[in-house]
Amino acid sequence: MSSDNDFSSVPVLDYSLALSPSTKPQFLTQLRHALINVGFLYLSNHPISGIPALLDYIPKLFALPQEEKDKVAMVNSPHFLGYSRLGNELTKGKVDYREQWDFATRHETRWRDERDPDYYRVWGPCQWPNPKLIPGFRETLEGYLDEVQELSLKFSSLVAEALGLGPNGLDRFYDKPELMQHRAKIVKYPVPPDGQGEGQGVGPHYDAGFLTFLLQASEHRGLQVQNLAGDWIDAPPIPGTFVVNIGKALEFVTKGIARATSHRVLSPRGSTPRYSVPFFQNISLTIKLAEVDLEFPPEILKLRDERGTVAATDSVNFGEFNREPSGRVNLIGRVKSHPDVGERHYPALFKELFPNGFEGKGSAY
Numbered sequence: 001m002s003s004d005n006d007f008s009s010v011p012v013l014d015y016s017l018a019l020s021p022s023t024k025p026q027f028l029t030q031l032r033h034a035l036i037n038v039g040f041l042y043l044s045n046h047p048i049s050g051i052p053a054l055l056d057y058i059p060k061l062f063a064l065p066q067e068e069k070d071k072v073a074m075v076n077s078p079h080f081l082g083y084s085r086l087g088n089e090l091t092k093g094k095v096d097y098r099e100q101w102d103f104a105t106r107h108e109t110r111w112r113d114e115r116d117p118d119y120y121r122v123w124g125p126c127q128w129p130n131p132k133l134i135p136g137f138r139e140t141l142e143g144y145l146d147e148v149q150e151l152s153l154k155f156s157s158l159v160a161e162a163l164g165l166g167p168n169g170l171d172r173f174y175d176k177p178e179l180m181q182h183r184a185k186i187v188k189y190p191v192p193p194d195g196q197g198e199g200q201g202v203g204p205h206y207d208a209g210f211l212t213f214l215l216q217a218s219e220h221r222g223l224q225v226q227n228l229a230g231d232w233i234d235a236p237p238i239p240g241t242f243v244v245n246i247g248k249a250l251e252f253v254t255k256g257i258a259r260a261t262s263h264r265v266l267s268p269r270g271s272t273p274r275y276s277v278p279f280f281q282n283i284s285l286t287i288k289l290a291e292v293d294l295e296f297p298p299e300i301l302k303l304r305d306e307r308g309t310v311a312a313t314d315s316v317n318f319g320e321f322n323r324e325p326s327g328r329v330n331l332i333g334r335v336k337s338h339p340d341v342g343e344r345h346y347p348a349l350f351k352e353l354f355p356n357g358f359e360g361k362g363s364a365y
């Protein structure tokens with residue numbers, strides 16, 4: 001570990017710098033630093049226009065009658081999409097204090113019948129709350145997800161450039177748009193009943209995929225990221241920004257150059273809940289990450305080596321990305337996180353993973 005490269009705050013990058021040839025090199029230098037040494041950044045001046053409309057819906061979504069929310073519970077969905085009640089998940093064996101909806105970009109599932117691989121079915125259509133009770137929500141969220149998807153793919157090209165791969169250097173990880181699906185959650189972190197706050201909103205973890213675009217959708221602080229020394233650094237909401245971070249899959253294919261950084265959320269204090277909307281960019285279901293060998297310039301590898309390794313962390317970790325297709329790795333992770341969904345929709349895999357059945361609750365990851 002090198003303390004020279006350690007961070008005590010999360011850097012803010014101005015997206016507009018990436019759009020003009022004269023300022024792009026400056027943006028790429030800042031991005032390279034953030035990818036290698038921090039694993040997190042704020043992105044300001046981004047082009048997403050659908051945020052105010054979405055923010056307006058979030059409290060209404062959680063205020064729907066409980067029986068309406070339960071009608072679209074995640075357990076109904078072979079695609080792990082839908083509503084999860086407060087306290088329904090664990091991270092590091094402790095209950096996460098959050099209520100959430102899992103949605104995703106529009107997608108027709110590729111899975112037809114048992115002859116297709118089971119992991120094709122991990123992606124598919126969303127479950128929507130009754131539109132009569134929340135008119136326009138679906139269209140607003142779909143529009144927002146389309147916008148963030150487009151930004152995330154442009155950003156991926158900038159990541160490739162910043163790491164010396166050229167603008168198309170990460171293209172091979174994505175299928176054509178109709179074969180891709182990206183997920184998003186809408187999350188509510190209530191103030192705990194004791195009113196104290198600062199308990200576990202969500203416990204320390206890494207994100208699994210490539211890039212996460214997190215919208216902090218209220219003014220509460222609570223998000224913290226772990227630096228190289230193991231200290232927890234605040235990432236408070238900054239109006240007009242996304243928080244962007246690296247997932248384990250991108251860390252793996254970049255040979256540890258881009259850092260996946262552990263993070264957690266503390267419950268809010270005060271009288272109002274904290275809301276957030278993380279968007280998780282996925283990669284092709286069929287790609288086998290262990291078979292991809294990207295070639296990085298020596299000066300980029302040197303920056304990784306100068307950074308050194310990260311202090312021991314107690315975050316939930318991920319199994320190695322093995323030789324399985326990424327969709328299969330994804331499905332296994334989902335079944336472990338949501339065993340009730342696994343047991344109902346993937347009984348054979350569930351038996352393999354939990355030969356004695358599952359006692360307890362799922363975890364978020």
Ligand SMILES: O=C(O)CCC(=O)C(=O)O
Binds near residue numbers: 202214264275277
């Ligand atoms: O709610 C947040 O700010 C972060 C949530 C998060 O890290 C996640 O859901 O993966």
Ligand SMILES: [Fe+2]
Binds near residue numbers: 205206263
């Ligand atoms: Fe996360």
